[in-house]
Amino acid sequence: MSSRFSEIVIDAGNKAYNFLDFLKQLTIFAGECVFSLLRAVKNPKSVKWMDIFYYMDMCGREAVPIVSLICFLMGLILGFQAAIQLHQFGTDIYVADLVGLSIVKELGPLMVGIICCGRAGSAFAAEIGTMKVNEEIDALYTMGHEPFRFLAFPKVVAMVLVMPLLTIIGDIAGVLGGYVVGVFKLGLPTAAYINQSVNAIYFTDILEGLFKSLVFAINISFVGCLQGLQSKNDAQGVGRAATTAVVNGILFLIIADTIITVLLNS
Amino acid sequence: MNPLEKIIKVCDLTMAYGSRTIMEDLNFSINKGEIFIILGGSGCGKSTLLKHLIGLYEPHKGEILIRDKSIVTADVEEKQQIMKSFGVLYQSGALFGSLTLAENILVVLEHTDLTDAEKSKVVEEKLEIVELKGYEEFYPSEISGGMKKRAGLARAMALNPDLLFFDEPSAGLDPISSANLDKTILKLKNELGTTMVIVTHELDSIYSIADKVLFLDKETKTMCDLGHPEELRKNSKNDFVRRFLNRDGMLRQEN
Numbered sequence: 368m369s370s371r372f373s374e375i376v377i378d379a380g381n382k383a384y385n386f387l388d389f390l391k392q393l394t395i396f397a398g399e400c401v402f403s404l405l406r407a408v409k410n411p412k413s414v415k416w417m418d419i420f421y422y423m424d425m426c427g428r429e430a431v432p433i434v435s436l437i438c439f440l441m442g443l444i445l446g447f448q449a450a451i452q453l454h455q456f457g458t459d460i461y462v463a464d465l466v467g468l469s470i471v472k473e474l475g476p477l478m479v480g481i482i483c484c485g486r487a488g489s490a491f492a493a494e495i496g497t498m499k500v501n502e503e504i505d506a507l508y509t510m511g512h513e514p515f516r517f518l519a520f521p522k523v524v525a526m527v528l529v530m531p532l533l534t535i536i537g538d539i540a541g542v543l544g545g546y547v548v549g550v551f552k553l554g555l556p557t558a559a560y561i562n563q564s565v566n567a568i569y570f571t572d573i574l575e576g577l578f579k580s581l582v583f584a585i586n587i588s589f590v591g592c593l594q595g596l597q598s599k600n601d602a603q604g605v606g607r608a609a610t611t612a613v614v615n616g617i618l619f620l621i622i623a624d625t626i627i628t629v630l631l632n633s
Numbered sequence: 634m635n636p637l638e639k640i641i642k643v644c645d646l647t648m649a650y651g652s653r654t655i656m657e658d659l660n661f662s663i664n665k666g667e668i669f670i671i672l673g674g675s676g677c678g679k680s681t682l683l684k685h686l687i688g689l690y691e692p693h694k695g696e697i698l699i700r701d702k703s704i705v706t707a708d709v710e711e712k713q714q715i716m717k718s719f720g721v722l723y724q725s726g727a728l729f730g731s732l733t734l735a736e737n738i739l740v741v742l743e744h745t746d747l748t749d750a751e752k753s754k755v756v757e758e759k760l761e762i763v764e765l766k767g768y769e770e771f772y773p774s775e776i777s778g779g780m781k782k783r784a785g786l787a788r789a790m791a792l793n794p795d796l797l798f799f800d801e802p803s804a805g806l807d808p809i810s811s812a813n814l815d816k817t818i819l820k821l822k823n824e825l826g827t828t829m830v831i832v833t834h835e836l837d838s839i840y841s842i843a844d845k846v847l848f849l850d851k852e853t854k855t856m857c858d859l860g861h862p863e864e865l866r867k868n869s870k871n872d873f874v875r876r877f878l879n880r881d882g883m884l885r886q887e888n
């Protein structure tokens with residue numbers, strides 16, 4: 368009995384320790400990225416611009432259809448749910464407010480974050496994990512290259528550049544979803560719906576969403592790269608790293624979202 | 634310069650993965666300009682030893698000095714400095730999959746202040762040495778295993794370092810390429826005085842290039858002999874070493 372108990376305690380302790388260690392690594396990683404950024408600004412020739420474009424294309428352009436579709440459907444669903452409630456009070460037009468604000472402030476960045484985490488975060492982890500299996504990380508290191516700078520930097524920069532853009536696309540698609548409900552289901556005039564949306568959404572609301580997406584971008588690329596570098600040296604390890612990158616990525620995303628929302632709205 | 638200057642010294646080295654000890658109490662040193670071969674059964678820890686020598690793994694116990702500087706206690710900057718002074722060929726080749734062969738070599742040259750023209754000349758020259766001319770624009774996924782090995786070799790030699798580490802350079806090569814590789818290695822030694830630490834199983838190349846052979850024993854988890862291959866063949870006290878070098882009884886030994 369007591370050995371079973373101590374096992375559980377030890378296990379819990381180990382898990383807590385690992386989590387703290389992960390946070391520590393994340394902090395170090397953040398520091399290295401800032402350091403890399405300074406170095407890159409000082410010496411722009413050392414930056415792999417082609418790599419940045421490659422990742423912008425992979426994480427940005429290729430994600431546009433799925434981001435548009437999911438955000439559009441999100442807006443549609445929200446619109447439907449809101450329409451049922453608001454119709455009872457005869458305030459159909461407020462569907463525009465509800466959908467617009469929820470999408471722009473919250474669901475747009477969050478959906479884009481989750482999609483990017485699934486697409487890019489796992490890809491980063493798998494890519495770096497595979498490089499680790501092939502001894503490529505060792506090779507980089509012995510050549511005097513800092514693996515972080517070499518591998519993570521282009522990814523972080525690319526994500527920071529594309530995620531806000533994706534979020535804007537997602538916002539537009541989401542509002543469009545609400546518009547479809549408002550105009551075709553509730554029979555609101557197009558002009559009224561657009562007018563109501565424009566009046567409801569302030570510029571600061573959009574900025575809040577974009578700020579969130581920036582934080583998410585850094586969070587997703589950090590976690591993805593870090594899981595890749597920490598992956599075990601075999602195929603299963605790489606698979607695990609990709610899974611963990613997505614799960615931890617989404618976890619941190621939601622935590623960050625909560626903190627930002629509470630701070631900005633209190 | 635003292636010809637018997639020690640370039641690598643290993644003292645009481647014990648290597649372990651977690652709680653699993655791989656090798657204990659290794660003591661040896663490698664002279665400048667020497668071809669030093671590491672031998673031992675598969676899985677006994679040769680690659681592990683190599684990775685300790687180049688500073689990728691931290692020893693469980695003991696000290697490793699490269700040019701009298703400890704690679705064990707060095708801080709990050711010092712370590713990078715030491716690492717830049719040698720070239721490594723990894724067992725898997727370790728070419729960067731997203732880069733062409735030429736770009737793979739250019740990665741090494743990035744820290745130098747060669748002009749672009751000089752860099753591409755180095756690339757051409759090194760690929761020529763390993764008989765891979767014309768494959769500059771190929772990606773690692775488009776060439777064979779042996780070719781990857783040779784490309785890795787070209788990359789390791791890119792900066793003409795005076796210290797090279799090779800993990801099974803001739804694995805996956807046909808006998809002729811393998812012999813050519815031996816010639817290249819001897820040429821590097823004789824013309825540039827390069828020190829080379831090589832893991833290999835090829836007896837022919839051991840006899841033709843080795844100055845010293847280090848035998849690792851999986852059973853006792855330590856080194857069992859060290860010396861010139863011809864001498865060891867005749868005089869080694871260790872049965873396994875004599876038999877190995879006489880190409881004798883390897884099958885019986887296994888069974």
Ligand SMILES: Nc1ncnc2c1ncn2[C@@H]1O[C@H](COP(=O)(O)OP(=O)(O)OP(=O)(O)O)[C@@H](O)[C@H]1O
Nearest residue numbers: 600650655673674675676677678679680681682724
């Ligand atoms: N990353 C690792 N984690 C734990 N154990 C490892 C790791 N890498 C290697 N080992 C173990 O260490 C031992 C030595 O491995 P190593 O790769 O050094 O062998 P080797 O002598 O190079 O073999 P080969 O001739 O097949 O290349 C093996 O038994 C292996 O199981």
Ligand SMILES: [Mg+2]
Nearest residue numbers: 679680681724
């Ligand atoms: Mg090996």
